[in-house]
Amino acid sequence: MPTTRRQFIKRGASAVSLSLLLPRFLTTEALGQEAAAAGDRKILVVIQLGGGVDGLNTLIPFTDSRYLSLRPNLAFRDTDVGATMLDSTFALHPAMTAIKGLYDAGKVAIVRGVGYQNSSLSHFLGTDIWMTANTNGGAGNGWLGRYADQVLYGKSGLQAAALGGQLPKAFFADKMVVPSISNFATYTFQTDPRFNGDRNNQLNTFNADNNRGLPTDTFLGALASTGSDAVAGAAEVQAAIATYQTAPGVTYPAGTPPNQLAPFLKMAAQLITTIPDANLLWVSLGGFDNHSDQIGDDEDRDNKLIGDHSRLLGWFSEAVKAFYDDLAGHGLADRTLMMTFSEFGRRPNENASFGTDHGTSNCLFVMGDPVRGGMLGEQPSLAVSELDSAGNMKPKVDFRSVYAEVLDKWLGVSSRTILGADYPSLGFLP
Amino acid sequence: MASITNDEAAHLLRRMGFGGSPAEIDDLVTRGREGAVDYLLNYQLINNSQMDDLLARSFDFSNPLANDGKFNQGEIRRWWFTRMITTRRQFEEKITLFWHNHFATSLSKVNDFYMFPQNLKLRQFALVRFDTLLTEVSKDPAMLIWLDNITNVRGRPNENFAREIQELFSLGITDVVTDQPNYTEQDVKEIARAFTGWTFRLNRADPFNSTFFENPNNHDNGAKTIYGETLNFDGEDVIDRICRRVATGRYLVKKLFSFFVYPLTSSAADKATADKFANVYMSSNHSIKDLVRAIFTSDEFFSARAQLGLIKTPVEYVVGPIRMLGANYNPGLPNQRRDGSLAASTRAMGMDVFAPPDVAGWDLNLGWVNTAAALTRFNFANGLASNRPGNDPVGPWLTNDQLRAFTKSSSKKTVKKFLSVLGPLHPGNSVIKNLRNYLESDDQGNKVEWSVTDATIDKKIRGLVHQIMCLPEFGLN
Secondary structure (H helix, E strand, C coil): CCCCCCCCCCCCCCCCCCCCCCCHHHHHHHHCCCCCCHHHCCEEEEEEECCCCCHHHCEECCCCHHHHHHCCCCCCCHHHCCCCECCCCCEECCCCHHHHHHHHCCCEEEEEEEECCCCCCCHHHHHHHHHHCCCCCCCCCCHHHHHHHHHCCCCCCCCEEEECCCCCHHHCCCCCCCCEECCCCCCCCCCCHHHHHHHHHHHHHHHHHHCCCCCCCCHHHHHHHHHHHHHHHHHHHHHHHCCCCCCCCCCCCCCCCCCCCHHHHHHHHHHHHHCCCCCEEEEEECCCCCCCCCCEEECCEEECCCCHHHHHHHHHHHHHHHHHHHHHHCCCHHHEEEEEECCCCECCCCCCCCCCCECCCEEEEEECCCCCCEEEECCCCCCHHHCCCCCCCCCCEEHHHHHHHHHHHHHCCCHHHHHCCCCCCCCCCC | CCCCCHHHHHHHHHHHCCCCCHHHHHHHHHHHHHHHHHHHHCHHHCCCHHHHHHHHHHCCCCCCCCCCCCCCHHHHHHHHHHHHHHCCCHHHHHHHHHHHHHCCCCCCCCCHHHHHHHHHHHHHCCCCEHHHHHHHHHHCHHHHHHCCHHHCECCECCCHHHHHHHHCCCCCCECCCCCCECCCHHHHHHHHHHCCCEEEECCCCCHHHCEEEECCCCCCCCCEEECCEEECCCHHHHHHHHHCCHHHHHHHHHHHHHHHCCCCCCCHHHHHHHHHHHHHHHHCCCEHHHHHHHHHCCCCCCCCCCCCCCECCHHHHHHHHHHHHCCECCCCECCECCCCHHHHHHHHCCCCCCCCCCCCCCCCHHHHCCHHHHHHHHHHHHHHHHCCCCCCCCCCECCHHHHHCCCCCCHHHHHHHHHHHCCCCCCCHHHHHHHHHHHCECCCCCECCCCCCHHHHHHHHHHHHHHHHCCHHHHEC
16 A cells, blocks of 8 residues: 555545534434443543653663663663662653552553564654554554444444544544544633623524524535534533532642643543543643753753653653542543553663654553553563664564554454454453 | 626635635626636736735745744744735635645655645646646655655655556546546556656755756666556656546546536536536646636536535635635744644644645545534634734734624624625525524623624624624535
8 A cells, every 4th residue: 555545534424424423412312322331331541642752761671781871871770760660670760650659559551662663763654653553654544543433433422532632643534533622611612702791692693593404415504514513512511521520639730830641631531520421532742752851950960850751751640640540539440441652762872962862662551440560561672783773672562462452352342353453462451 | 708796706706716805806796707717817917015025024934954943834834824815816825725635745744845845836837737737746855755756766666656646646546527447557557667766855955946856776767568558658758648638637627626616426417517628628738727717717617506515625714704804814923923823723624734634635525524623613713703903813803993894784784794795695584684683682682773883893793703604604615
């Protein structure tokens, strides 16, 4: 297949059958579908860590002499990681104490050496490849879009959403249209904030104009019915999330500068806890492209405990913990699986700017009550003979193995139908 | 010379451009059908110095490889929106947008310093002989990268470009009229060989003028059999053979119709239409200008089926009302107060300019219709209607005086005036009644007499603009 073949992103090929955001009262009866009971729910939250996370300074091989020599300035030693040591050879970054706590409770599986052969070092292509699970150019629909077409399409209510940013390619699909919601405040039919008293008039006029019984098989009717559904669907989401309360004792981290992941995981919690069908959520945290000043300095002395990478991992760790606790308080922690990924890892050899360049193999995290905790996969060797010509690690685990296990064992769909081939199971799910 | 009505002139301007003020539409009416088309088509004769001055003030693309923030993906999008909103040569922008969708190339794979000069090239060759345009696009670095021809070398051909130049850029898989296949898989393989070695060299001093060359070491000089003819073809020979086929004319007509007129179906009547205009292509030595002139002056173009027979693209939805209402827009300066809000709006509606989803371009018409995009459209409408002059407003804005110019003493005339300015739209009496009720309702929903005051303009006329832009009729083009 050529790399940029048409992908058939039919954003609502038939507006008439486009029911994903239809208000439930309009469709539940018609489609004869019941919201899944909480006990049957299988919630997946994907956390994209954008920019290429430095896996070697996330899951740290602190005794590896090659690691220490390749990173004279950036390496963490045993004396740095006393609080986050996982075993005698690996530790989490010291900023990740919250995730360390979850790990100790058996709720975190860390897959080592994840990647694919001939890894792209381009952010865009690398991201597309992870989003589509197509290592040959990253073309085509998203892996979760293909899942959504197969399983979620045609169901009523909000099934899936991307929160905080643009719609990721992972959700591109033939039939299913997954909304991207940048924030709930604007996810509504907005009217002039200067005249809130006029809002009801505006809504009434809109509804009258867009519910004229126009024939739905015309462009005009499709625009009217879809527009009307959009406004009603957004109102339904607003009504649902208005009932949300953060679980007692849980506070989402703010901080200065503010935690950039926590607000989006909180949005995910708002949807998950108030809309019984909202089971597939996507959030992202960017900024991991730490070519320079990956570590900070404190009064002109290098300090690995501050700086960009440390701050980002701290945000990630604390936001995940708050989200986990919130869902636990709502009785949904055992129904929720979290999974991270990044488009690539970073180069073992640090560069001259206290940073790292684009790499290949990486670690990723699968988290939540459903997982079998521990470290899986295989850490690639840093021996000179084991690195590729650019000095990057050779991946040991195909990332599609991770997807396959999530699809087969958690989402309950045959991964072969989504990924086009079989991939060995890693065992992070029972 | 055929005369045109006000509605027909507005239709012409919405399609050859993005729409315009009542005065601009009046001007087109006085020119008649052919006169109006020729005025818009021969845009090089229109003085555009105001826009040129604005661009010179607002952008600094003098050093595209410097990492100083003055040239990047956001800046080229802002540049294009500034053009579309402020140009007096509307068809230049519209036909460039058509070719951008036709030769769909994206920032997802191609650097901004190649995407930008590709856009300049699409402008430069937009209306010449199709052979020339196809050759220029094929030799341009953006396409050479996008469809992998830079890795298409003798002995290891890459078929990506060879396939798409036929399937999407010229012939189509099957003939639009006869439904017969236009080429075989063997043709794809042989054409790939003909394009081996086509590559370019980055010009670091002037990256907008990187140099195309055919690398003799990588070019396959063997004989190739293409469409039944055996020769030592190179890429230009292939383009020549492709462009002389009537199937290319028919496919271009189909693409032009679905973007500018109405989607052609496979009915016998529509096939006859495709064939009729393909004959213009053939008899005019493949002149794009002659072909589009024939289309825009045709009865098909002014038919009831064509008028409001397409769904507005996000770019049309955003740029159109700004031009129709004469809204104010300040693009900002190269490094400060930059307004990137319009590109962000169309991106949220599914149309990220300079980044179509794939080589087939955007899925038009119903492709734009989904609930997430609908909400984004309505909220853009609210933003335009309620954005007021301020120190540094983000996004275009309207003053009360601008709105007063269209406001009438009766609610009925006011509604009809705004439906006219934003279309003209003819949504029927029930909608006119709904909109009048809106103008005449107080916050409690009680009826009050319509009176034109600063307060009612600031509140109700802005609300009316929002409401009209939420009508399904406004969603049409």
